[in-house]
Amino acid sequence: xxxxxxxxxxxxxAATSAYQVEGAAEEDGKAKSQQDVLNELNPVTDLxxxxxxxxxxxxxxxxxxxxxxxSYRFSIAWSRVLPNGVGERNTKGIEFYHNLIDxxxxxxxxxxxxxxxxxxxMALVEKYDGWINRQSVDDFAKYAELVIKEYKxxxxxxxxxxxxxxxxxxxxxxxYIPKKYINNPxxxxxxxxxxxxxxxxxxxxxxxxxxxxxxxANLSYAPIYPLTTDPKDQLAAQNANDLRNLYYTDIYxxxxxxxxxxxxxxxxxxxxxxxxxxxxxIKEGYSDFLAINYYYSNTAKAPESNAERIEPGLxxxxxxxxxxxxxxxxxxxxxxQNPKLETTDWGWTIDPTGLEYVLRELYSRYxxxxxxxxxxxxxxxxxxxxxxxxxxxxxxxxxxxxxxMAKAIEFGxxxxxxxxxxxxxxxxxxxxxxxRYGLVYVDRTDEDPKIxxxxxxxxxxxxxGVIKSNGEIL
Ligand code: BG6
Numbered sequence: 001x002x003x004x005x006x007x008x009x010x011x012x013x014a015a016t017s018a019y020q021v022e023g024a025a026e027e028d029g030k031a032k033s034q035q036d037v038l039n040e041l042n043p044v045t046d047l048x049x050x051x052x053x054x055x056x057x058x059x060x061x062x063x064x065x066x067x068x069x070x071s072y073r074f075s076i077a078w079s080r081v082l083p084n085g086v087g088e089r090n091t092k093g094i095e096f097y098h099n100l101i102d103x104x105x106x107x108x109x110x111x112x113x114x115x116x117x118x119x120x121x122m123a124l125v126e127k128y129d130g131w132i133n134r135q136s137v138d139d140f141a142k143y144a145e146l147v148i149k150e151y152k153x154x155x156x157x158x159x160x161x162x163x164x165x166x167x168x169x170x171x172x173x174x175x176y177i178p179k180k181y182i183n184n185p186x187x188x189x190x191x192x193x194x195x196x197x198x199x200x201x202x203x204x205x206x207x208x209x210x211x212x213x214x215x216x217a218n219l220s221y222a223p224i225y226p227l228t229t230d231p232k233d234q235l236a237a238q239n240a241n242d243l244r245n246l247y248y249t250d251i252y253x254x255x256x257x258x259x260x261x262x263x264x265x266x267x268x269x270x271x272x273x274x275x276x277x278x279x280x281x282i283k284e285g286y287s288d289f290l291a292i293n294y295y296y297s298n299t300a301k302a303p304e305s306n307a308e309r310i311e312p313g314l315x316x317x318x319x320x321x322x323x324x325x326x327x328x329x330x331x332x333x334x335x336x337q338n339p340k341l342e343t344t345d346w347g348w349t350i351d352p353t354g355l356e357y358v359l360r361e362l363y364s365r366y367x368x369x370x371x372x373x374x375x376x377x378x379x380x381x382x383x384x385x386x387x388x389x390x391x392x393x394x395x396x397x398x399x400x401x402x403x404x405m406a407k408a409i410e411f412g413x414x415x416x417x418x419x420x421x422x423x424x425x426x427x428x429x430x431x432x433x434x435x436r437y438g439l440v441y442v443d444r445t446d447e448d449p450k451i452x453x454x455x456x457x458x459x460x461x462x463x464x465g466v467i468k469s470n471g472e473i474l
Pocket of ligand 1: 017162163421428429430435
């Protein structure tokens with residue numbers, strides 16, 4: 001099958017997020033986000049410096065230009081724009097994103113900002129427990145309106161909230177949760193409901209203020225396969241897909257909660273409290289596309305009849321891919337390991353075919369365009385004596401995923417953009433700089449920021465050729 005199917009204007013890009021690269025965590029008026037505090041409580045690396053993108057964005061954009069990027073997906077830090085979450089604006093923070101966006105546009109790189117990437121302003125956590133409180137919806141809406149109006153003439157593509165399903169599955173890691181709530185898993189579905197409203201408000205503002213503006217959420221989406229051909233496992237996989245995937249996409253793309261997932265949550269005392277006009281707000285804030293973050297696939301089987309509930313994210317491994325394994329929703333599904341697939345050093349399955357599966361499954365269901373806003377391989381990269389990073393494993397990973405995108409396009413899927421994770425090395429949430437994703441190496445360790453020199457990896461040079469040939473030379 002040929003790869004000629006990537007449209008001429010396809011946006012070959014790369015991605016990062018604010019707290020994972022910017023640094024300057026409390027500089028120029030920025031206040032702490034919950035990520036800064038979570039990292040202080042469980043230190044992995046230095047968020048005050050991270051990859052120092054805040055000070056080196058021009059150097060980084062020059063590297064993007066040389067690579068040939070057509071798009072850059074990044075996130076805006078709420079607490080850089082509004083240090084208290086609400087109220088007084090931070091002029092320097094607003095100016096930083098103007099400068100960043102201007103520099104991208106000057107270099108013919110389309111900016112694709114995300115409004116929220118796990119970094120609720122700590123001031124709002126202290127004030128009212130953050131997303132747990134419904135006030136967060138209004139405050140996020142005000143922040144989103146401000147940002148969308150501010151950059152509306154420069155930014156056409158907007159993404160709203162990063163990975164709501166991961167925020168639910170790993171609710172104590174992706175949110176600062178006060179102790180009194182920890183034993184109440186219903187809270188995570190309430191947080192999600194507030195985010196659904198917040199997302200809808202942001203969509204509404206993009207449609208209101210941005211001429212030809214397009215908006216969608218970033219969702220981490222892993223296909224769920226049945227472990228065996230036993231119809232009970234098939235049904236368990238369907239149940240898991242309803243609760244872990246369609247529960248989110250049906251909201252974004254149909255304006256409704258997935259019925260069977262919601263009934264399961266209601267029967268188990270986990271459903272969110274939904275107020276009278278909430279579903280109207282959600283329906284009104286429709287999405288134009290879905291931004292998919294794809295890393296791995298999952299597998300499910302029917303649970304034993306006497307199995308007890310195990311929620312993901314609390315008592316299991318720190319990592320997302322692994323945390324799926326072991327989750328039990330009694331009478332519904334149990335997440336298990338897939339014996340057919342290899343895994344990364346962190347136990348995440350490597351499954352490029354799953355990307356074609358996801359794109360085609362979602363396109364048949366919703367018929368909307370997609371962007372890939374994250375996809376990549378976390379690895380222990382090594383700076384060799386020749387001062388290069390020979391990351392052939394990353395090239396293999398990305399190549400196979402691009403082939404799957406090409407096949408999905410051949411089967412009619414509309415795909416606008418591909419933004420591998422990540423452009424430069426970022427700090428991985430639970431693993432700091434020992435787990436690297438970048439096309440560009442940032443020479444630092446968790447303990448020592450050194451001089452943060454940028455070094456192009458082999459994958460950088462390889463991706464340069466992919467972009468130049470519009471996906472034909474892989
Ligand atoms: C995505 C997140 O879930 O996965 C990123 O949006 C994250 O923020 C990426 O870095 C990889 O996960 P991890 O845990 O390896 O950093």
